[in-house]
Amino acid sequence: MQDHVVIVGTGLAGYTTAREFRKHAPDARLTLLTADDGAAYSKPMLSNALRKGQTPAELVQSDAEAMAEELQADVLTGVDVRAIEVNTRQLVLEDGQLEYDRLVLALGAEPLPPPLDDQSEGRLHQVNNLQQYRRFREALGDEGRVLIVGGGLIGCEFANDLIDSGYGVDLVYPEALPLAGLIPAPAGEALARSLKDAGVRLHPGETVDRVRPHGDGIAADLSGGKGVRASLALSAVGLRPKTELAEEAGLTVDRGICVDRYLRSSDDSIFALGDCAQVEGYSLCYVAPLTNAARSLAKTLAGEPEAVHYPVMPVTVKTSCCRIVAWSPAAKARGTWQHDGTDGDLRGEFRDRQGDLLGFYLTGSRIRERMELSRAMAPLISASGA
Ligand SMILES: Cc1cc2nc3c(=O)[nH]c(=O)nc-3n(C[C@H](O)[C@H](O)[C@H](O)COP(=O)(O)OP(=O)(O)OC[C@H]3O[C@@H](n4cnc5c(N)ncnc54)[C@H](O)[C@@H]3O)c2cc1C
Numbered sequence: 001m002q003d004h005v006v007i008v009g010t011g012l013a014g015y016t017t018a019r020e021f022r023k024h025a026p027d028a029r030l031t032l033l034t035a036d037d038g039a040a041y042s043k044p045m046l047s048n049a050l051r052k053g054q055t056p057a058e059l060v061q062s063d064a065e066a067m068a069e070e071l072q073a074d075v076l077t078g079v080d081v082r083a084i085e086v087n088t089r090q091l092v093l094e095d096g097q098l099e100y101d102r103l104v105l106a107l108g109a110e111p112l113p114p115p116l117d118d119q120s121e122g123r124l125h126q127v128n129n130l131q132q133y134r135r136f137r138e139a140l141g142d143e144g145r146v147l148i149v150g151g152g153l154i155g156c157e158f159a160n161d162l163i164d165s166g167y168g169v170d171l172v173y174p175e176a177l178p179l180a181g182l183i184p185a186p187a188g189e190a191l192a193r194s195l196k197d198a199g200v201r202l203h204p205g206e207t208v209d210r211v212r213p214h215g216d217g218i219a220a221d222l223s224g225g226k227g228v229r230a231s232l233a234l235s236a237v238g239l240r241p242k243t244e245l246a247e248e249a250g251l252t253v254d255r256g257i258c259v260d261r262y263l264r265s266s267d268d269s270i271f272a273l274g275d276c277a278q279v280e281g282y283s284l285c286y287v288a289p290l291t292n293a294a295r296s297l298a299k300t301l302a303g304e305p306e307a308v309h310y311p312v313m314p315v316t317v318k319t320s321c322c323r324i325v326a327w328s329p330a331a332k333a334r335g336t337w338q339h340d341g342t343d344g345d346l347r348g349e350f351r352d353r354q355g356d357l358l359g360f361y362l363t364g365s366r367i368r369e370r371m372e373l374s375r376a377m378a379p380l381i382s383a384s385g386a
Pocket residue numbers: 008009010011012013014033034035036043044045046047079080081082106107108109127128129154242245273274275276284285286287288290316318
């Protein structure tokens with residue numbers, strides 16, 4: 001009997017793993033399962049598709065059938081995995097079971113529920129996958145104003161994309177500056193200035209208490225007493241790795257599904273990567289980490305175990321009005337920031353007392369210095385185990 005590798009999830013993590021695996025194991029039995037329609041697309045494109053003039057349909061690179069052909073695999077769509085029975089190595093599906101020898105969890109993350117009184121009757125959207133984006137674009141139409149709740153990476157990118165595409169935007173966030181979780185004040189000020197100059201109405205230090213229908217659109221009550229009217233609202237208040245399946249199966253779970261440098265969970269035959277995984281303590285919901293993980297995992301699954309290498313992988317923020325590349329220091333890191341530059345062309349370095357670089361940001365023309373700074377930092381996980 002052939003070893004059966006099963007991957008749950010056909011996002012970038014699932015499909016990249018499958019593609020890499022095929023390079024090393026052309027004949028292995030491979031099945032992919034997904035709750036969605038299995039369309040292959042690049043999720044980062046969701047927050048800059050409008051200004052690139054792309055419709056949701058144009059974002060689809062291949063449908064599930066074409067992916068099955070390319071990967072020489074079974075791709076089962078619309079299948080919700082209900083449970084994992086680790087003792088018998090079976091997945092429990094809505095109408096049956098599927099056996100695996102090795103299982104890869106590439107389940108992604110889900111948006112946190114908007115922390116507000118939502119009476120909007122479906123006019124408050126969240127976008128973390130292509131189906132949600134299709135609904136958002138349908139509701140958006142060709143003109144109007146969007147209230148964005150949350151000034152993190154996704155909120156700021158959508159604000160930039162919408163304003164560039166002729167929509168009005170109100171951006172509400174409780175912090176003093178946008179992107180406060182990623183960049184310090186000078187860079188946040190540069191971004192706030194650029195968004196404002198582009199026409200975005202900023203509401204720093206505010207939260208949205210309530211969203212309700214108003215005519216064809218919505219009315220929102222902000223914590224400071226102001227009201228905002230818009231065509232619709234978009235909540236972008238953060239993501240939570242999908243860990244329930246793993247937790248119920250008894251796997252070790254923290255912020256994400258805990259895996260070692262071989263992407264192996266607390267069960268030897270179950271692996272995890274992408275937004276759902278916490279790799280040696282790192283829960284990084286970005287493309288570069290999952291790409292590195294997929295390459296190593298593919299070799300491990302093919303019988304040539306390879307530990308993942310995580311260099312510093314700075315985050316590129318797709319705000320065209322103020323280009324930003326950043327790697328924020330760990331929350332517990334001790335050190336000080338030094339800032340350099342003028343206007344929108346800034347460089348900041350966070351160093352400890354020994355002078356070691358622990359974080360940085362670059363904006364505007366300075367983003368070309370990213371490689372120099374990334375290379376100056378120690379890798380997060382070294383493949384050699386150092
Ligand atoms: C708007 C936006 C912009 C972004 N921009 C960037 C960027 O510029 N750069 C960057 O590096 N990162 C960016 N990211 C993050 C990046 O896109 C994600 O880290 C990455 O796409 C996650 O891929 P994934 O495969 O882990 O998860 P997902 O793409 O979420 O895939 C999860 C898969 O698991 C399936 N699934 C889940 N539960 C079940 C179940 N129980 N049964 C069956 N199937 C299940 C789903 O159907 C889906 O197929 C952005 C994210 C968003 C939302």
